[in-house]
Amino acid sequence: MAVEFWNIPDGLIKAFYAVAGLAVIIFVLGFWGKIRIWSKGMDADQELKGMGPVGLIWMSIIKFFSSDCMFAKRVFPRSVIRGLMLMGIMWGFTLLFLGTAGRSLNYYVVQFLEGGIWLLFSLILDIAGFLLLVGTGYGLYRKYIGKPERMVKSSQDGILLVLLFLVVISGFFVEGIRIAALNPPAADWSPVGFVCGAMIKALVGTEALKPLYIGIWTIHFLFAFSFIAYIPFSKYEHIFAAQISTYLFEEKWKDKEIPRDWVFQEEIAQRRQARLNSSNQQHESKAT
């Protein structure tokens, strides 16, 4: 079963909640700022017509889980390996996000992560973490070693990737040390964590596991919450926007003879009416 806050002093748990609260506030403020900007845009596209912030958030969520987005439809034709990298990051990130939400639910609301469910849950999250690790690892490799011939240099992009990589790897270390120290039954259902734990134990010995755990756990949560707070202010805001732009581009011509944007239907109707009125008036004045 899940072990929350094992070996963590009370003071640090309080700090954890404080940092988490602060990160969420910063995230929400930044995210809301973005959505508010989108909603102030001109209404030209039928799909987005009249949508306020809530509608746009909903669309972002729905389109995130579309097959075009989840299977990186527009990336694979350009590069299979980058498509796999993106899928690794996206699937890993999503599963870990949902898993963390599930663990919170289990801890604060209703305990359901027990027995077989817990084992399967552990395995899935381990695989998710591994996918995310490989994805971000390849991202770092591409950025710094196998560089594309042309690229926009941005230190922010590098910081973000490193941060995400460190969040995942420190997460595996935390899990591994806990497994190594507690030696729980069926630990092999968390294979990556299990291997990490065995390696760390061999390196530092059993005595150092507990203090090391506190240090790495602290680093892990600081990295994780820094990342969350930074999302809406960084290029990672694309995780809310890219699925909508992909959808609009892919659906541009579906069942349409003319593109969906630039179709200011109401204005066209108004202009048509104005033209007809003017033509009728001219006709009437000629008739009289």
Add this chain to the structure above:
Amino acid sequence: MAEKPFDFMEGLTKKELIELDACTRCNECLAWCPVQDVTDDPNISPPARIHAYKGYIEKTHTLKGQLFSSKKVSVEELKEFKDSLWKCALCGTCGEVCTVGIDTKKLWWSVRRKIAESEVGCPEVLEKGPLQNYYKVRSPFPFELVHKYKIWFPDDIQMADKAEIGYYEGCGCTWDAPQMAEGAVRLLNAAGPFTMLDPDKSWCCGFPQAAGSGDWSIMAELANHMVKAFTDKGIKRLAISCPMCLDIMKYLWPYFYGDEMPFETLSTAELLADLVEEGKLKFTKRIEETVTYHDPCAMARPFMGKPILDAPRQLLNAVPGMNLINMERHGKLSRCCGGSAGERAVNSDISANIAKELFLEAKKTGADTMLTNCPVCYLNLATKTHAAPHPVVEEWRALEDPLKINDLTQYLAALL
């Protein structure tokens, strides 16, 4: 009272604002961008422009911007951004390959309009030239419209006063690529009666205004005038040689006219392909030649319309003996000629070097001739008119065994 800062967001659509946040800086577009091919400067690349413009909006519309940055974008910064924006040929390849589907072609168009409204305005060469000319002669070129057909309309062809088939060449064809217009009317004439507007009534489609200055105030007047003029000629199907005109007339005019067009609008290649299929047009001469067809950006990746890729190929395949081969990059991913959307006028060095890249790619196919079907491509690749060719263009045209460059309709007209 402090001056209100310029609002970079006003007038942008929801989609465009979302697109600004969607860029992942994956750098895919840089690998395809023709401007990058010849400048190798990532600071003028699509992701850099998106990042910069997003920053301008954030300055005035987010808490972070209000707290941590000056609200005003400096004139120097804006001028630099404008230069970057006009170094782009609006070819749209970046949008086609964008891994998150950012419709960059339309985004740059909107951003250009916004920047034109700001204190840095349009590039002077356009502002004082083509954009001003419109107000004087209803055309981006400074010449009186009454002379429009004199330089190219063949003496041996008689157009009908009224006909179901109409033809509009576009100002660019008349003044920069008259061979295109001549070829088109010879082909149309061979298939049956056709008509055109009286030259003084044949105004500009509005593309330079719509894409350049942002002055949309003239569009309604223009669309209404032109639609009435075409309708008065009894036109049911209108063939348009310039693909930029086609895009504007087919998709933007209905908005200003306030209704669907009362006639069908097609590219000349599409109408001719239909006429071939209907058996009204036949190429009788046999030609043993290998040709490659360059898909112009405005046909492969139009601002608004659907790509027109098949019709030119259908026409060429109808010619006996002809061997048509594609370049490595063709169709929706075709290279840009470097001439469009003011590139040639504003950044002639970049424009000429992009043209050279396209020429070299066409050479690789081993074809005898490269055909295209856009006045801008034709002008930039095969300059034979009043505009002076760039030294780079002269250099590659002087190569031994040069690749012949021609317009599709001019080429086909010789095979009737």
